[in-house]
Amino acid sequence: MSEIPYKIYLSENEIPTAWYNVRADMKNKPAPLLNPGTGEPLKVEDLYPIFCEELCKQEMNNTDQWIDIPGEIVDFYKMYRPSPLVRAYCLEKALDTPAHIYYKFEGNNTSGSHKLNSAIAQAYYAKKQGLKGVTTETGAGQWGTALSMSTAYFGLDCQVYMVKVSYEQKPFRREVMRTYGATVTPSPSMTTNVGRKINEEFPGTDGSLGCAISEAVEAATSQEGYRYVLGSVLSQVLLHQSVIGLEAKAALDKYGIKADTIIGCAGGGSNLGGLISPFVGQMLRGEADYEIIAVEPASCPSLTRGSYVYDFCDTGRVCPLAKMYTLGSDFMPAPNHAGGLRYHGMSSIVSQLYDDGYIKARSVKQTDVFAAATQFARVEGILPAPESSHAIKVAIDEALKCKETGEAKNIVFGLTGTGYFDLVAYQKYNDGVMDDYIPTDEDIAKSLAKCPKIG
Numbered sequence: 001m002s003e004i005p006y007k008i009y010l011s012e013n014e015i016p017t018a019w020y021n022v023r024a025d026m027k028n029k030p031a032p033l034l035n036p037g038t039g040e041p042l043k044v045e046d047l048y049p050i051f052c053e054e055l056c057k058q059e060m061n062n063t064d065q066w067i068d069i070p071g072e073i074v075d076f077y078k079m080y081r082p083s084p085l086v087r088a089y090c091l092e093k094a095l096d097t098p099a100h101i102y103y104k105f106e107g108n109n110t111s112g113s114h115k116l117n118s119a120i121a122q123a124y125y126a127k128k129q130g131l132k133g134v135t136t137e138t139g140a141g142q143w144g145t146a147l148s149m150s151t152a153y154f155g156l157d158c159q160v161y162m163v164k165v166s167y168e169q170k171p172f173r174r175e176v177m178r179t180y181g182a183t184v185t186p187s188p189s190m191t192t193n194v195g196r197k198i199n200e201e202f203p204g205t206d207g208s209l210g211c212a213i214s215e216a217v218e219a220a221t222s223q224e225g226y227r228y229v230l231g232s233v234l235s236q237v238l239l240h241q242s243v244i245g246l247e248a249k250a251a252l253d254k255y256g257i258k259a260d261t262i263i264g265c266a267g268g269g270s271n272l273g274g275l276i277s278p279f280v281g282q283m284l285r286g287e288a289d290y291e292i293i294a295v296e297p298a299s300c301p302s303l304t305r306g307s308y309v310y311d312f313c314d315t316g317r318v319c320p321l322a323k324m325y326t327l328g329s330d331f332m333p334a335p336n337h338a339g340g341l342r343y344h345g346m347s348s349i350v351s352q353l354y355d356d357g358y359i360k361a362r363s364v365k366q367t368d369v370f371a372a373a374t375q376f377a378r379v380e381g382i383l384p385a386p387e388s389s390h391a392i393k394v395a396i397d398e399a400l401k402c403k404e405t406g407e408a409k410n411i412v413f414g415l416t417g418t419g420y421f422d423l424v425a426y427q428k429y430n431d432g433v434m435d436d437y438i439p440t441d442e443d444i445a446k447s448l449a450k451c452p453k454i455g
């Protein structure tokens, strides 16, 4: 057995005290957000009615490499961070691979995912600005849970618009949020103009993330003392998630391990962006090289089959326009059980890095993902979230390639969360009734045709 422990823990004093802003090192900056009405680039003040001021500044910050993490946030991080970097000895043995596999485990908090890293920061800035509360959307429920934990901690009101199908299918998630004091409304609802309009146009609809975003934004802008917060996609969220990568890198450095391949699942791109940020920073500065792989579901393949264009971020088209790899804001992904990966677009930072060739992307089929999840759970003990299992699947594929070539690569992947609320999906897989719908080229072309024509 090697000297590297099963779990590399950092001490509390090694929690990062500044977030790393990868945009500062990017030569090609992510494209600016545009006003959906005029098509002009947004100024920071234009965002103030929607987001907290400090977060608007972070959203627009392309220059500061490091942004201090306020002490109150570091104190909260101490309750569940540093998260362990685990050497997957048992998985390596089961695969009989010469590769060394490591995973950064972010599921060790009640929300069950990495989303708490940004939720606590966004709640902190809302509190500091003297707001009464925040509104948001949630799909699978991880983000809403993380946010309600954070608003409870700072004594803020929290209004969550939950995609109707998840609201009905995941009553337990809903109760966790309510236990932390949040109000949870199934979306589309009759409480907003945009919700009423969507309900009228599509009676009986199951709802979608894009539609819940429109409702949450309307709720924030129509109530005094409220702002909207978002769990992924935005550059501020990637910034907060850089704690994942900073800790992972510190843990590897401690044992003199140089990662070769870094793998993360990509929904809106925040966990992947956060995990890879300090490593990509080295690539951008010409200090080191890594192979970075973003993994997305074959049912919602924005990087591998989307276009890099300006698009709407929400179905109601009230949000700023963002240039990103997108499938079109009307794209309705087939019901995939990795709810956190069903967004039509991708972070503008991840999109630009992908376009510039720093990141590769791969899409994987749902049943293959659950096979990998099952294999992982049986040897490593943790029941992984379906989203995270996309990264597991590709980590296993890469480790098996090493078995053929004999290379002892260091593979690092992000294990973003646990799957206790996804047991209906596991049940489908275990019963052999899970499907693998992959959109046709026509499906994608149809929704892409509706992107705004800009540039």
Ligand SMILES: *Cc1c(COP(=O)(O)O)cnc(C)c1O
Pocket: 112, 113, 114, 115, 142, 143, 231, 232, 233, 265, 266, 267, 268, 269, 270, 271, 272, 340, 341, 385, 387, 388, 416, 417, 418
């Ligand atoms: C939300 C979520 C994701 C995907 O979101 P990103 O913004 O792409 O990171 C992945 N894993 C889990 C467990 C999630 O909850």
